[in-house]
Amino acid sequence: MADTPHNFGRRIPWPGGAAQAVGTPIQPSVVYRSSDPDALDDRYEGRAPGYSYAREGHPNADVLARAIDAMEGAEGGIVTGSGMAAITAVLLGFLRPGDHVVGGDQLYGRSLRLMREDLPRLGIATTLADPTDTAAVAAALRPETRLLLVEVVSNPTLRVADMDGLLQLCRERGVRVAVDNTFTTPRAYRPMDHGADIVIHSVTKLLAGHSDATLGYVAARDPELMAAITDFAVTAGLTASPFDCWLAERGLHSFALRYDRAEANAAALADHLAALPGVRRVLYPLRPDHPDHNRAVHLLGTRGGTMVSFEIADDRGAANALTRAAGGIPFAPTLGDIGTTLSHPASSSHRGMTDAARRALGVGDGFFRVSVGIEEIGLLTEEFTEAVRVSREVPPGDATKI
Ligand SMILES: Cc1ncc(COP(=O)(O)O)c(C=O)c1O
Secondary structure, eight states, X not given: OOOOOOOOSOOOOXXXXXXXXXXXXXXXXXXXXXXXXHHHHHHHTTSSOOOSBGGGOOHHHHHHHHHHHXXXXXXXXXXXXXXXXXXXXXXXXXXOTTOEEEEETTOOHHHHHIIIIIHHHTTOEEEEEOTTOHHHHHHHOOTTEEEEEEESBOTTTOOBOOHHHHHHHHHHHTOEEEEEOTTTHHHHOOGGGGTOSEEEEETTTTTTOSSOOOOEEEEEXXXXXXXXXXXXXXXXXXXXXXXXXXXXXXXXXXHHHHXXXXXXXXXXXXXXXXXXXXXXXXXXXXSTTSTTHHHHHHHHTTOOOSEEEEEOOSOHHHHHHHHHHTTTSOBOSOOOOSSOEEEOGGGTTTTTSOHHHHHHTTOOTTXXXXXXXXXXXXXXXXXXXXXXXXXXXXOTTOSSOO
16 A cells, blocks of 8 residues: 655645734735636636736735825726836836827936837837926827826926926827826825826835835726736736835835925925035925925925935035035935935936036036935934035045045
């Protein structure tokens, strides 16, 4: 008689008790079992809930997506493996060769690259236009324009798009509007409440908030469009890992608190920087000297956001000195972390531009962007005061001295 086979490698059924846990469990399984082919049909055809293969969906992605849906006033959004994956899923899930798309001329750098290089390579024409000027966007529209991709507040000059004008224009011209809401977040602006068709996030940033998960999110109002975006994301493997989703969902619980504190810090830091000798210009949407101040107040109310940009002498030596002297504040090309980070667009996000094009935007070597965190404001004002002071001691043109 043969030995009884050992149960090597066969999975033990999930105990189920974890469903009662207050903390969200993590389900890392790549694959899910079904009782029979009919049950699998029911699942694929939407008659029964459940999962089959993690690239197509898993509980941690759904928990996170439902939480962001609720924040954005959206339904049926999906989580993707990065913010760029969400943008790619929208563009390639929706557009076809021969279509035309208009993008804001100050979109995030990789979005600009998609617009300038990748879409044209695939037969999709693109035009960049200034989203603070609805007439300029109107002039860019063509009969075959199907989509406008825009950010509400631009990086790093913090210009505020004419969202009311753009949404009305696109409604009249039958063009869908996709809003990358990464900077503004639903705390300040909910695109779907204003009639946008698609909302996109780099969840990596403020929503997750701890610089430990790279994720995106996208929701579309039209279920057919959402299905096309979802299908492309699943096919191209743009979907997200359970652990990242778990981390981000955990971060989301403190999002509103983090945002409010960081925003109050940003407003205070902007005023502090503006009064420092050596600071030539401060950009913060709610300051009366911001070029889009009135629009910012109209669109965002008291929500000036968590980003501040400022300018010192246009000199690489002074910029090096400032970043070194602000040693407690990581000099890092990101935003939305719980702690303050400092970035220098001329050497990071805008390094691919010609000097002349960068300077036309007002982004010289003395231009910095601060993603403000939740520290005690006194700590931040002290560190920036010292960093700006040290930067002023560098003789002009001396890139080596601190
Ligand atoms: C406004 C904006 N959109 C999209 C992205 C891309 O997000 P991810 O890095 O998660 O792909 C970024 C990244 O910095 C961003 O700032």
